[in-house]
Amino acid sequence: MSPPPVPPGSDEAELRARLARHKALATGLLAGMAGVTLGSYALPPGYWTNLLQASAKAGLVGGLADWFAVTALFRHPLGLPIPHTAIIPQQKARLGQGLGRFVANHVLTEAEVRRVAGRIDAPALLRRFLSDPAQVRPAAEALAASLPRILRSLEDARARRMLLRLLPRMVSGPAAARLVARALRLLVEGGRHQDVFGLALSQIKVLVAAKEESLKSAISQRVRAEGGALVGWVAGAAVARRVLTALNAELDKMEPDDSELRAAFETWVHAEIDKLETDPARAEAIGAALRGALAHPAVSAWLLDAWARLRTALEADAARPEGRTVTLLAGFLSNLGDLLEQDEAARARVDRFIETTLLTVLPAAQGRIASFIGEVVAGWDTATVVDKIELRVGRDLQYVRINGTVVGALAGGVLFALLHALFGHVAF
Numbered sequence: 001m002s003p004p005p006v007p008p009g010s011d012e013a014e015l016r017a018r019l020a021r022h023k024a025l026a027t028g029l030l031a032g033m034a035g036v037t038l039g040s041y042a043l044p045p046g047y048w049t050n051l052l053q054a055s056a057k058a059g060l061v062g063g064l065a066d067w068f069a070v071t072a073l074f075r076h077p078l079g080l081p082i083p084h085t086a087i088i089p090q091q092k093a094r095l096g097q098g099l100g101r102f103v104a105n106h107v108l109t110e111a112e113v114r115r116v117a118g119r120i121d122a123p124a125l126l127r128r129f130l131s132d133p134a135q136v137r138p139a140a141e142a143l144a145a146s147l148p149r150i151l152r153s154l155e156d157a158r159a160r161r162m163l164l165r166l167l168p169r170m171v172s173g174p175a176a177a178r179l180v181a182r183a184l185r186l187l188v189e190g191g192r193h194q195d196v197f198g199l200a201l202s203q204i205k206v207l208v209a210a211k212e213e214s215l216k217s218a219i220s221q222r223v224r225a226e227g228g229a230l231v232g233w234v235a236g237a238a239v240a241r242r243v244l245t246a247l248n249a250e251l252d253k254m255e256p257d258d259s260e261l262r263a264a265f266e267t268w269v270h271a272e273i274d275k276l277e278t279d280p281a282r283a284e285a286i287g288a289a290l291r292g293a294l295a296h297p298a299v300s301a302w303l304l305d306a307w308a309r310l311r312t313a314l315e316a317d318a319a320r321p322e323g324r325t326v327t328l329l330a331g332f333l334s335n336l337g338d339l340l341e342q343d344e345a346a347r348a349r350v351d352r353f354i355e356t357t358l359l360t361v362l363p364a365a366q367g368r369i370a371s372f373i374g375e376v377v378a379g380w381d382t383a384t385v386v387d388k389i390e391l392r393v394g395r396d397l398q399y400v401r402i403n404g405t406v407v408g409a410l411a412g413g414v415l416f417a418l419l420h421a422l423f424g425h426v427a428f
């Protein structure tokens with residue numbers, strides 16, 4: 001079966017031309033030896049004629065032997081079904097299996113994976129990719145486009161059960177406390193804790209103003225209950241007014257940004273953050289409180305409703321190229337690139353993650369790759385396999401033929417001269 005035609009300008013065309021030239025050279029040299037062998041019989045008998053004849057015969061035999069060996073690799077010599085010839089076509093499946101085992105056991109080794117992973121510098125490649133907005137935006141759009149398919153693949157009942165099972169675990173122990181501490185620290189660093197304090201303060205003032213009459217009545221009743229009807233009638237209203245006036249005055253004192261209570265509140269927040277990060281008892285208390293809150297039926301119902309709303313909103317927003325999902329993903333990827341550029345520890349973690357992942361999947365990958373290579377080679381067309389291999393190694397094999405012819409001729413001449421010198425007569 002002849003190989004498929006190849007365009008003149010392709011690499012295979014050049015390889016095929018080189019192979020043809022070297023085949024012609026090896027065959028021409030073999031034919032030359034045959035011609036010298038025949039021509040030597042026309043020369044007058046003598047030492048030099050015998051030397052030439054011995055060299056030519058040895059070169060012809062060496063060239064023929066190497067021609068047979070090289071040809072037997074790819075096909076039957078002269079088309080004759082000689083045993084143990086056409087080795088590559090006959091042993092294609094075993095060749096593929098052996099090649100697969102070689103790649104799996106000697107190329108994809110743990111040492112090679114570590115060496116290649118260390119030389120690639122994956123964090124630098126990832127950082128360069130994430131620092132290019134022209135690449136980050138399409139990546140974010142592709143991630144957003146896959147989000148609806150991922151969400152649709154999740155069954156609502158299973159997702160809800162997983163949500164209710166994972167959230168309590170996620171808020172257990174020190175991890176939840178560290179997360180709360182980190183959120184509070186970000187809040188404090190941005191000055192938002194004072195905004196929260198101011199909002200709470202204003203709401204308290206609004207509540208006090210709205211419930212002023214009710215509070216007065218409650219205080220008066222309390223004074224009457226503690227001091228009797230007469231004291232309540234005489235001083236109840238006055239005490240209630242004084243209490244509410246004092247309360248409003250204290251609330252007004254808290255409102256300025258430089259108030260002592262605000263400073264005390266900030267000191268308290270910093271102290272609480274430190275306790276959350278360093279005190280195991282406080283971390284456990286926070287985790288227990290969060291677990292208890294999540295276990296409440298009302299909170300569970302709210303979480304499930306929030307999941308349904310979030311899923312619907314994400315699916316709708318992810319379908320829009322200019323949606324918030326794409327923008328958030330693009331920002332996340334860009335921030336990840338900045339983190340890899342500035343944080344050496346993050347780069348080291350990426351390197352360790354990639355190396356650990358590769359080494360974890362390596363044993364299974366070795367078997368799969370070996371099987372894959374064996375199946376691919378076994379499925380190749382035999383003529384194509386032979387043609388491809390011969391194109392790549394055929395030129396070197398033609399040098400084997402050339403060397404066999406030349407070395408055979410030299411060895412034949414040296415052997416003739418040596419035997420003639422020892423015995424005086426050599427019969428060929």
